[in-house]
Amino acid sequence: MTVGSQVKGCYSSIKSIEASLGILSNKTQNVESKQAFEHTEQLMKQIKNDLQKQVVMLSKQEPQYK
Amino acid sequence: MPEWIIILLRSLTLITLLFFLTKWLGTKHLSQLNIFEYISGIVLGSIAAIHTVDPDTNFSYAVIAMVVWFMVPFGVEKMALKSKAFRDFTEGKGVVFIQDGKIMEDNLKKEGYSTDDLLEKLRNNNIFLASDVEFAVLEPTGSLSVLPKRENRPLTAKDLGIKLAPTKEPQTVVMDGNVLLEPLANLSLNTNWLETELDKMNVSIENVFLAQADSDGQLTVDLYDDMIAVPAPTEKPLLLATMKKCQADLELFALSTENPESKEMYQRNGKKLQNAIDTISPYLS
Structure with a gap:
């Protein structure tokens, strides 16, 4: 596995975490839990954005593995 | 009228009367009654018993006596709700048996409790060493409430500084294979959600004996067929x-x-x- 595909895998996992947190925050009846889920979802979004840039950068560096 | 019919009629009337009187007197448990309520309960029953089996007595007297024995405790109870001083007088106050870890011998004597009685009450509270107790009070109902010393209290999440997520009461959404709509609505979920969750577990709703959902929307089920293993929530x-x-x-x-x-x-x-x-x-x- 190239570095690019590893980072890509991590990126998609982060995306899936973000979506799961979104589902949980919508499902829960508790205000406190909802806030915690939403807060974590925001953090995941920031990480996701950073990783996305990294994925783009890596695919430029390793064009042969695209 | 033959006597047996009179007894039959009296019995039925008094049973009905007694049923409603005791219902109106409240739903306190027998052990929570104070002596006055306890005695008035016995008297009500006795009046009913006497007038049921003795056809010579005047039936209206039974009704009058029962109404009086009902009205007075009822009135006392209602007044006790309103006034603290009256409540202390009728229901009594708690008596402190142990304060700051020291046994109050005078209070024990006043209430007629021997040392053995005190130890027995403590043992009922799972305390076998009197010095483990910080504070104990004898309630008016006769039960002993005990506050153990700080180090003898059960460890809680607060003591350990662990943060726990708040949980609300779970709702029972399926009972005996029937979907209960109101608890589902309480969680703002619907039958479609339930069907999807059951599909995920690969079980059909007819096979579900009991299903409960927690406040985060996790479903746990028990099936009629105990041979089928149900997956625990994994999300x-x-x-x-x-x-x-x-x-x-x-x-x-x-x-x-x-x-x-x-x-x-x-x-x-x-x-x-x-x-x-x-x-x-x-x-x-």
């Missing part, structure tokens, strides 16, 4: 595991890259993800 543990894996991946990337900019980015996000795991893990367990 939250799975999410936590994925988060931990991603965190480890980010740290690994940070170690393996030689680009300082990327290294810094991986480290920063790794830390951020660690923080996220720390805050969310109480809610995911």
Whole structure:
């Protein structure tokens, strides 16, 4: 596995975490839990954005593995 | 009229009367009654008993006596609700038996409790050493309430400084194979959600004996067929595991890259993800 595909895998996992947190925050009846889920979802979004840039950068560096 | 018919009629009337009188007197448990309520209950029953089996007595007297024995305790109870002083007078006050870890011998004597009685009451509260008690009070109902010393109290999450996610009461959404709509609506869920969740577990609703959903919408089921293994809810543990894996991946990337900019980015996000795991893990367990 190239570095690019590893980072890509991590990126998609982060995306899936973000979506799961979104589902949980919508499902829960508790205000406190909802806030915690939403807060974590925001953090995941920031990480996701950073990783996305990294994925783009890596695919430029390793064009042969695209 | 033959006597047996009279007794039959009297019995039925008095049973009905007694039923409603005791119902109106309240739903206190027998052990919570004070002596006055206890005695008036016995008297009510006795009046009914006497007038049931003795056809020579005047039946209206039975009704009058029962109404009086009902009205007075009823009135006393209602007044006791209004006034604290009256309540202390009719229901009595608690008596302190142990204060600051010291047994109040005078109070024990006043209430007619021997040392053995006190020890027995303490043992009922799972305390076998009197010196473990900080404070104990004999309630007017006769039960002893005990506050153990701080170090002898059960350990709680608060003592350990553990943060726990708040939970609300779970709702029973399926009972005996029938969907209960009201509890589902309380969780703002619907039957479609239930069908999807059951499909995920690969069970049909006819086979479900009991299904409960917690406030986070996790479903647990018990089936009629006990040979089928039901999967436990995996959504939250799975999410936590994925988060931990991603965190480890980010740290690994940070170690393996030689680009300082990327290294810094991986480290920063790794830390951020660690923080996220720390805050969310109480809610995911």
